[in-house]
Structure formats: C-alpha cells, structure tokens
Amino acid sequence: MTLNEIRQLILTDIQATDQLILDRLASDVVLINQIGQYIINNGGKRLRPLMVLLSAKACGYQGQHHLIMAAVIEFIHTSTLLHDDVVDESDTRRGKKTANEVWGNAASVLVGDFLYSRSFEMMVEPGLMRIMQVMSEATNIIAEGEVLQLLNCHDANTDEKRYMDVIHRKTAKLFEAAAQMGPVLTQQPELEHALASYGCHLGAAFQLIDDLLDYTASADDLGKSIGDDLAEGKPTLPLIYAMQHGTAQQKELVKRAIESEGIQLLNEVSEIIQQTGAIDFTRQRAQHEAELAKSALAPLADSDYKSALISLADLAVNRSN
Numbered sequence: 001m002t003l004n005e006i007r008q009l010i011l012t013d014i015q016a017t018d019q020l021i022l023d024r025l026a027s028d029v030v031l032i033n034q035i036g037q038y039i040i041n042n043g044g045k046r047l048r049p050l051m052v053l054l055s056a057k058a059c060g061y062q063g064q065h066h067l068i069m070a071a072v073i074e075f076i077h078t079s080t081l082l083h084d085d086v087v088d089e090s091d092t093r094r095g096k097k098t099a100n101e102v103w104g105n106a107a108s109v110l111v112g113d114f115l116y117s118r119s120f121e122m123m124v125e126p127g128l129m130r131i132m133q134v135m136s137e138a139t140n141i142i143a144e145g146e147v148l149q150l151l152n153c154h155d156a157n158t159d160e161k162r163y164m165d166v167i168h169r170k171t172a173k174l175f176e177a178a179a180q181m182g183p184v185l186t187q188q189p190e191l192e193h194a195l196a197s198y199g200c201h202l203g204a205a206f207q208l209i210d211d212l213l214d215y216t217a218s219a220d221d222l223g224k225s226i227g228d229d230l231a232e233g234k235p236t237l238p239l240i241y242a243m244q245h246g247t248a249q250q251k252e253l254v255k256r257a258i259e260s261e262g263i264q265l266l267n268e269v270s271e272i273i274q275q276t277g278a279i280d281f282t283r284q285r286a287q288h289e290a291e292l293a294k295s296a297l298a299p300l301a302d303s304d305y306k307s308a309l310i311s312l313a314d315l316a317v318n319r320s321n
Contacts, residue, residue, distance in 0.1 A: 001311040006050070009308055013053045014046075017070045024071060024122060027114070035099050035111040039078055042096055047206070048178045049074045051312065055182030055195055058305035065126035069181045075119040076139060077174060080146075082112035087150070088232050130184050138177040145169025154233035156255040160240055167207045168200065175203030179309075194299045198309065201293035206316040208286035211236035215270050216279060217320060227270075231263040237285065239269070241278040250276065283317070290317045 007014055025036045049070035056066035084090070085098040086105045092098060100108040116139075123131050149166045152158045179199030183191035214229045215238055229236050235258050243251045250272045257265040273279055293313040300306050 001308055003315055006308045006311060009304055010053050010057060017049055017067050020067050020071045021074060024118060031107060032111055032114050035103055035107060039099055048077050048174060051178040052181045054305050054308050055179050056185055058300055058303055058309060059182035059186040059188060059191060061182060061186050066185055068122055068125055072119045072123045073178045075115045079112040079115040082108045134177050134180055134184060138173050141169050141173045152235055154259050156235060156258040158235040163237055163240055167204050171207040172200045172203030175199040191299060194296050197296035198293045201289045202313050202316055205286045205289035208237060208282055209317055212238060212279060212282045215273050227263050227266040230257055230266055230269060233258055233262060237282045238273045238278040241281050242273050242276045245276045246272055286317050290314060
C-alpha cells in the first residue's frame with residue numbers, strides 16, 4: 001500500500017484525530033495557541049498517530065480511546081521537536097522557520113512543556129493503568145536518549161553500539177509505545193510484545209534513513225538544511241562506518257568534522273561517505289530493521305490493517321524525506 005492508501009483505510013479516524021488535536025491544543029493563553037498550531041499544522045507525516053490507529057484496528061478495538069492516544073502520541077512527539085530545535089539551535093524544519101526562530105527559545109520550551117503535560121492529562125481518560133505505565137516509561141526513556149545524544153555530540157569515538165542506543169531511546173521508543181497501544185486498549189497482553197517489537201524496529205529503520213538522508217537528499221525534499229547533523233557534531237551511522245572503513249586520511253577528516261569543523265567539510269565528508277560504502281551499509285541496516293518489524297507482526301491476525309502496518313515498515317525505508 002502507498003501512504004495515501006493506508007490513510008484512506010482509516011480516513012474517518014484520521015480526521016477525528018486531527019480535530020481532537022486542534023480541540024485539545026486550545027488554551028486561553030494566546031501564545032500557546034499560536035505556537036502549538038504553527039508546529040502541529042506544519043506538515044509532518046504523522047506516522048506515530050497513524051500507527052496507534054492501525055494498531056488499534058488490527059487488534060479489533062471498537063471504542064474511541066484510540067483517537068485520544070493517537071493525539072497524545074502526536075503531542076509528545078511535537079513537544080520533543082520543540083525542545084530538540086532549541087537544543088540543536090535549528091532554524092528550519094519541514095521547509096519553514098522553527099518555532100524558536102520565530103518566537104524565541106523560552107517560548108518554544110514552555111509550549112513544549114504545555115504539550116507534554118496536556119498529553120498526560122489526556123492519557124488518563126481511557127482509565128487504563130497500563131497506558132500510564134507504557135507512556136511514563138516511554139517518555140522517561142526518550143528523555144534519557146536526548147541526554148545521551150547530547151553526550152555523543154562532537155565525540156568522534158562514538159561507536160555503532162552507542163549510536164544505536166540513542167536511536168532506540170530517542171526515536172524508536174515512541175514508535176514502540178504507539179504500536180503497543182492496540183493490544184493495551186484491547187487488553188490483549190499476549191500481543192503487546194509483538195506490537196512493541198514492531199514499533200521499535202520500525203522506529204530504528206525510520207531514524208537510520210533520516211540520518212542517511214542528511215547526506216543524500218536535497219534540502220527541498222528534506223525540508224531542512226542538508227548537513228544539519230554534521231553541523232551539530234552528531235556522529236551518525238554513515239559517519240561511524242566511514243571512519244571505520246576509510247583511509248587514515250579520510251578518517252582524520254571525518255573526525256575533524258565531527259569534533260569541530262562540521263558543515264565546512266560537508267562536501268568532503270559526503271564524498272567519503274559515498275566512497276566507503278557507508279550509504280549502502282546504512283540503508284541495509286535500515287532494511288534489516290524493517291524486515292524485523294514486519295516479522296514481529298506474525299502473531300497478529302491477518303487483516304487490511306495488518307497489511308497496512310507491514311506497508312508502513314517498507315515506506316519508512318523507501319522514502320526521500
């Protein structure tokens with residue numbers, strides 16, 4: 001299935017979730033409305049809430065609380081974007097100025113806090129303690145991932161294990177929680193591990209491709225400046241692999257780029273990534289994660305919704321933005 005075909009499958013739920021997001025975003029504090037609506041309406045694939053809706057349907061859920069949890073997941077994701085852009089000093093996201101560029105760092109951080117706290121206010125509504133357990137653990141691990149990534153910045157000694165640890169915490173954990181909502185809402189604990197594993201591997205594949213696109217996509221396709229990761233000194237897998245398999249001279253240049261010179265060496269680093277096979281290796285790792293995600297769905301009964309989840313794993317890898 002294409003992404004559009006997947007959306008058509010649950011279009012009513014998507015529309016209801018979008019309306020719920022707008023409704024719950026509302027505040028009598030004008031600045032919260034301005035910034036919240038700016039970033040929520042600023043494009044984005046909405047893959048995480050889509051996974052909540054598909055997971056719920058694939059598990060046979062008949063109620064309405066999956067809409068709440070889809071909105072919760074999107075609010076948490078959005079709050080992390082607001083905070084990330086401040087930490088990374090980013091000025092562009094999805095082709096538009098970041099909220100911190102428009103309103104400043106303080107406002108962005110505080111509105112991120114609002115979205116985060118609003119999500120916890122909402123997740124109480126289904127009345128399931130298991131939701132609170134899954135989501136509180138997820139948000140805690142995401143925060144740890146952010147700190148670990150900060151520690152890795154400008155550290156050319158970061159290895160693949162440390163890099164993957166950050167990915168699993170910072171990105172994959174929210175995908176995991178999103179996918180897990182189906183069995184949680186339908187109270188089928190025997191399916192939780194399968195859906196959580198699916199989400200974790202899909203999230204890892206998604207982030208691997210994200211990190212690859214920073215060196216291979218165009219700025220128009222990516223919706224942000226090319227080489228942002230390098231500018232921020234982030235030792236992602238393409239760089240780690242290039243350092244491991246390049247010549248001594250190539251290794252030294254990539255090391256300098258990570259530690260201090262960043263974007264100034266983007267062209268040279270991109271060429272080294274190509275020459276060492278780092279692009280193919282990273283893509284293969286992402287494909288492997290996607291295959292693990294699809295395999296994890298084996299215990300789930302066949303349905304159009306399961307097929308859509310399988311297609312999402314393929315789409316996470318085969319994309320240009």
